[in-house]
Amino acid sequence: MIQSKVEMRSTPRALARPSIVALKPYTSARDEFSGTARIFLDANENSLGSPLNEAFNRYPDPYQRELKAKISEMESIAEERVFVGNGSDEVIDLLFRVFCEPGKDKCLICPPTYGMYEVSAEINGAEVLRVPLTKDFDLDPQAIRNVADESTKLLFFCSPNNPTGNLLDRDKLISIARSVNAMVVVDEAYIHFSKAGSIVGFLDANPNLVVLRTYSKAWGLAGLRVGTAFADPETVALLNKVKPPYNVSDAAQRLLLGALENEDRVLEMTGEIISLREALTEDLESIPPVQKVYRSDANFVLVRVSDPVAIYEYLVDRGIVVRDRSRVRLCEGCLRITVGTRDQNDALLRELRSYGENVG
Numbered sequence: 001m002i003q004s005k006v007e008m009r010s011t012p013r014a015l016a017r018p019s020i021v022a023l024k025p026y027t028s029a030r031d032e033f034s035g036t037a038r039i040f041l042d043a044n045e046n047s048l049g050s051p052l053n054e055a056f057n058r059y060p061d062p063y064q065r066e067l068k069a070k071i072s073e074m075e076s077i078a079e080e081r082v083f084v085g086n087g088s089d090e091v092i093d094l095l096f097r098v099f100c101e102p103g104k105d106k107c108l109i110c111p112p113t114y115g116m117y118e119v120s121a122e123i124n125g126a127e128v129l130r131v132p133l134t135k136d137f138d139l140d141p142q143a144i145r146n147v148a149d150e151s152t153k154l155l156f157f158c159s160p161n162n163p164t165g166n167l168l169d170r171d172k173l174i175s176i177a178r179s180v181n182a183m184v185v186v187d188e189a190y191i192h193f194s195k196a197g198s199i200v201g202f203l204d205a206n207p208n209l210v211v212l213r214t215y216s217k218a219w220g221l222a223g224l225r226v227g228t229a230f231a232d233p234e235t236v237a238l239l240n241k242v243k244p245p246y247n248v249s250d251a252a253q254r255l256l257l258g259a260l261e262n263e264d265r266v267l268e269m270t271g272e273i274i275s276l277r278e279a280l281t282e283d284l285e286s287i288p289p290v291q292k293v294y295r296s297d298a299n300f301v302l303v304r305v306s307d308p309v310a311i312y313e314y315l316v317d318r319g320i321v322v323r324d325r326s327r328v329r330l331c332e333g334c335l336r337i338t339v340g341t342r343d344q345n346d347a348l349l350r351e352l353r354s355y356g357e358n359v360g
């Protein structure tokens with residue numbers, strides 16, 4: 001049954017908007033000439049320099065070749081499978097532009113999940129189909145297959161999921177990818193905080209799979225704005241067609257290349273954040289206003305409390321900001337708390353205890 005559907009799956013190119021497949025993309029000066037030369041007078045840059053010491057007067061490499069070579073080596077993924085965006089939020093938007101004809105095509109999400117899938121869908125005129133996660137925040141593959149129709153071009157899954165923190169079942173994700181004729185996007189923004197493996201190894205066998213990653217979380221570089229998509233080369237080529245020519249700044253490319261030399265520090269921080277998360281989970285569970293702490297594979301925890309809005313405001317009054325998710329379906333009563341440093345977590349726990357003693 002699944003096998004016959006596999007054979008029916010279209011290539012990314014066949015799923016893309018015909019106008020994008022036919023599009024003749026803008027060619028930048030750096031597209032037309034990418035070699036070395038004595039004098040560059042082709043891109044209307046400022047030939048005299050800039051007010052900075054660093055040479056930022058030149059446009060960056062539009063295809064981030066040096067960066068991609070490094071990422072490809074580190075992740076053991078062929079370079080033609082790597083797309084680099086201005087944060088993974090840009091990649092989400094570009095996926096809509098490539099695959100969803102405004103006013104016609106749809107996407108499917110499994111709420112509660114990361115809010116930008118829905119916002120990007122609305123911006124791009126794509127209807128959103130919703131198949132909520134189960135009460136245990138798990139996927140319902142049959143319901144997903146039933147709801148996805150011919151014009152559903154993008155399915156978004158977030159694993160570990162924001163805001164619930166749990167990993168989605170990889171076998172279910174693969175079975176969905178094998179049985180739908182649509183692009184299946186798995187957002188692994190938080191995968192480094194999980195002991196489970198990535199789904200990246202399934203890219204070869206599933207040309208409709210797209211794996212999103214970001215340097216904003218484990219790598220600690222949210223301010224640089226760099227995210228990646230690992231995907232079939234056809235998908236990468238389509239994304240390259242629609243992206244703004246110089247979507248990742250020279251500063252971001254150079255700084256990230258430098259940071260990538262320091263993976264050991266990232267592994268160290270990630271290990272520490274995981275330990276802090278486990279300690280925070282345990283400590284939160286012992287505080288009266290806390291009713292439940294959901295197990296997390298990310299760098300945050302979802303916490304159900306007695307009175308989320310009052311506790312949120314109580315914390316803000318004391319200079320601590322968490323995220324109120326209590327109005328999100330299936331997250332009723334919940335706050336989402338990012339794992340802080342040991343001192344920050346201790347300060348949060350102190351305030352929550354004092355809330356319990358004084359107000360709760």
Ligand SMILES: Cc1ncc(COP(=O)(O)O)c(C=O)c1O
Pocket residue numbers: 086087088089090114158162187189190213214215216222225226227
């Ligand atoms: C699941 C998920 N994906 C993507 C992003 C955005 O990442 P970036 O900073 O790379 O745009 C976030 C940010 O919070 C996120 O939670």
